[in-house]
Amino acid sequence: MNAGAWLELALRPAAGPGTVMAMVRELGSPTAAAGADIPTLMEAGLSRHRAQRFVEPVPLELRQRTEAWLERSDHLVVTPADDVYPPALLQTTDPPLALFVVGDPDYLAWPGVAVVGSRRPSPSGRELAEELGRELARAGLVVVSGLALGTDGAAHRGAVAAGGPTVGVLGCGPDRIYPRRNVELAEAVAGAGAVITEFPPGTGVARGHFPRRNRIIAGMTLGTTVVEAATRSGSLITARLAAEAGREVLAVPGPVRSPTSRGCHRLIREGARLVEGVEDILEEVAPGVAAARPTSGAAEPTSAAEAEPEGLEPEARKLLGCLGFEPESVDNLVERSGLTADTVSAMLIRLELQGVVESAPGGRFSRVATGARP
The missing domain is CATH 3.40.50.450 (Rossmann fold)
Structure with a gap:
């Protein structure tokens, strides 16, 4: 892909995307914009100060660094002149003049x-x-x-x-x-x-x-x-x-x-x-x-809370019923369930290993929605 004038404009230190696009439209092409002198740019609508900045050359070190980067086969530059430039991006007010792609x-x-x-x-x-x-x-x-x-x-x-x-x-x-x-x-x-x-x-x-x-x-x-x-x-x-x-x-x-x-x-x-x-x-x-996506024939539960893992012991089922999708402290769960603190802590660990419960900062726990489990 030949970046040409677009890359030249993109590397100039003071030529922003919005200004460059305006000059390309006024002057008819990126080549014309890149080669324009100060009077031409002023006639196209830039102030003298902005026109002077627009024509500032690409720093030699930047040019050499960019050329060296482009020597690799999987490194390239995509510009608005290329078919693979994101079409939706071209519809925005200030699309990038060049995209460096790996x-x-x-x-x-x-x-x-x-x-x-x-x-x-x-x-x-x-x-x-x-x-x-x-x-x-x-x-x-x-x-x-x-x-x-x-x-x-x-x-x-x-x-x-x-x-x-x-x-x-x-x-x-x-x-x-x-x-x-x-x-x-x-x-x-x-x-x-x-x-x-x-x-x-x-x-x-x-x-x-x-x-x-x-x-x-x-x-x-x-x-x-x-x-x-x-x-x-x-x-x-x-x-x-x-x-x-x-x-x-x-x-x-x-x-x-x-x-x-x-x-x-x-x-x-x-x-x-x-x-x-x-x-x-x-x-x-x-x-x-x-x-077009295929759907499963299985009926989904009306809520994640209704879908519980099979084989849960009664006390674990009771604890799970006290948990919602917002994190709760162990103390609150002990109070709600009527179980001992040791029992609650042990069950939370087992439920977390089963992917049913997840821990949150501050030693709190919440349920995991069934759709979020891997």
Whole structure:
């Protein structure tokens, strides 16, 4: 793929995507914009100061570093001139001028769904994110996320486990995987799909990069699903950007006292689609896929509380009946069940090993919904 003038413009230090796109439209092509002098740019609408900054050349070190990075066969640049450039991203107000890609660029043009959320999800939130990633990939949709710790990583892992496809979007250069703990995951994502970024090689991590990364996640997908998010989570920025781009916003509800549920509940109050499983996502963003998915002939229980593991002893069944989906302390469970503290503690351990109960911070416990169990 010949990046040409688009890459030249993307590497210029002061030529932002919005300004460049405006000049490309005014002057007729990226080649004309890249070769324009200051008077031409001023005639096209830029102030003298902005025109002077626009023509600043690409730093030699950056040019050499980018050329060296592109020498590998699985490293390439995708620009708006390429067929594999995400078509949905082109419809946004400031699409990236270049995407640095590691992996298979063909997946960028596939329909996708973003799955984002807390960097410190609950055990059930992590399991659900992984389940959504796995099921969306099996349905043939690209799972897009930010390769962050927590929810992002879980969604990518689910998609990788299903054989992909998945795309990870970085907030730094393609040679600076962040966080470092996810280097192996990034390699797996590139093998099952692609890792992309608009930041050229050598670009480090900066706080201002993540909103720019989030706009790509939101802009290239059919919809954004938020699994868990606090009220000041970056995932809510992604959701807002998705809504501004005219894409669907979906959110998973959670326990009312959980801080990581508040962001999702706010989104639902504001009109986001409530998500309990992958079918809710498919019905919203890809109804044709949802209609084609086979369904089981088995009847589902009317609630997760009605579905209990077989063979539970009476006391364990009694304790389970005292547990809800919001974490409870051992003291509360002792009081509710009438069992001794030692009995309750021992049974909680056994139920957790069976995947029926999960622990929460502070020595509390809650039930696991049957649909969330692997």
